[in-house]
Amino acid sequence: MMKPLLLAGTVLLPCALAAPAMAQIQIASAGPLTGSNATFGAQMKEGAEQAVADINAHGGVLGKQLVLTEGDDACDPKQAVSIANQLADKGVVFVDGHFCSSSSIPASKVYLEQGVLQISPASTNPAFTDNGGWNTFRVCGRDDQQGQVAGEYIAAHFKGQHIAILHDNTAYGKGLADETKKFMNKAGLEETLYSAYVPGERDYSALVSRLKAADITVIYLGGYQTEAGLIVRQAKEQGMKVTLISGDALVTSEFWQITGATGEGTMMTFASDPRKRPAAAAVVKEFEAKNIDPEGYVLYSYAAVQIWAEAAQKAGTVDPKKVAAELKSGGPWESVLGPISFDAKGDVTKPDYVFYIWHDGSYHEM
Incomplete structure (x- = not known):
């Protein structure tokens, strides 16, 4: 060997x-x-x-x-x-x-x-x-294609709600968040909060407190499965009734291993199931x-x-x-x-x- x-x-x-x-x-x-x-x-x-x-x-x-x-x-x-x-x-x-x-x-x-x-x-x-x-x-596909699908969907289905756009400052995460924001805004819906978070942390309670204070009901997250799972889990553990929406980085069972039942209802974009x-x-x-x-x-x-x-x-x-x-x-x-x-x-x-x-x-x- x-x-x-x-x-x-x-x-x-x-x-x-x-x-x-x-x-x-x-x-x-x-x-x-x-x-x-x-x-x-x-x-x-x-x-x-x-x-x-x-x-x-x-x-x-x-x-x-x-x-x-x-x-x-x-x-x-x-x-x-x-x-x-x-x-x-x-x-x-x-x-x-x-x-x-x-x-x-x-x-x-x-x-x-x-x-x-x-x-x-x-x-x-x-x-x-x-x-x-x-x-x-x-x-x-590309983030401008994926972001269009996500942004237009959010604008059509979550009118009047308080939306947070979060990203991890990576080429993937920020790029996808910005494209989603662009198409959501173009379709007539403005976000309540736009913010970066630091990937690799375990405690996002400070971020969750900001989301609660802004009465956020929908989080669009540009980033990866670990932080997405931690953020939605901690948000729901703090009593938030919030829907998490993200991109193709959530197409792994690892996401649910992090969230357990708090991941229920999370939405994401990906190509039609290749399997x-x-x-x-x-x-x-x-x-x-x-x-x-x-x-x-x-x-x-x-x-x-x-x-x-x-x-x-x-x-x-x-x-x-x-x-x-x-x-x-x-x-x-x-x-x-x-x-x-x-x-x-x-x-x-x-x-x-x-x-x-x-x-x-x-x-x-x-």
Whole structure:
């Protein structure tokens, strides 16, 4: 068993399958395998590993086996840059990652300089592709699309109520909160309170006191599952009758583990359930046979690898620039998410955000 290679506080884990050195293609998955968002890193890891196993079982790409390296960025921008440099030095031609937008954006600059193709399964901040290069793609939607769905819904269904817009000052959290606020305001509803909170804390009683004093009945939170769970739990424990609404970072059972019954009725936006799509049926069964629930971004990570492999096969090369050109000019690409096409920026052409609600320990589409 190979020992993990530790460099500059970051971790690269080779999880290659045995194959002759001349018949290998180096690719990678990068995300938060440690830290407060490790649950999403685990989702990405499961998706990427299964995709590589399935592709290799069917002959690999261009007759060569894929070798997957996993990098841990802990959703830390500096660590993400370090990981990106390590992966580039290792010779990877493609990265399935990162998860947090605050990691994907700086890492993408390294990949651009080093000529590495990047497809994020989860980074939704518009700047990732708006300010990206030829190498930046994502198989998820954008915060301006997600924020429009959330903002217009809040304005239509919570007229006359006191709304708080909260965010964690991250590229993802603040970006999503601001887009939601923009579309909510445009639809005629103004927030009562707009405020940042500090992620990583355990006690949000001071924030809850502000929410109570402002008579808040709806919280829109741009941020991640841990803080969202703590804030709504502490608010309800202090007697607030409040509805929490958030984004795609709540698509993990970890949210309910934090909230328990206080998470009842929490709403969030995410794409229509990928586990229920016909194109995912066979792969979902593979995961279920391993007692893995392919929730959240598992299938998005799988799709990123799957689509890259399909484009490389069609291009007849794994040269990143040629594969990137094929991704944009070709398609739609068949995937576990269904057919996907990319626009000139590397964004999917048909995002499909819908609302979910948490009920009795699980979430389902509304």
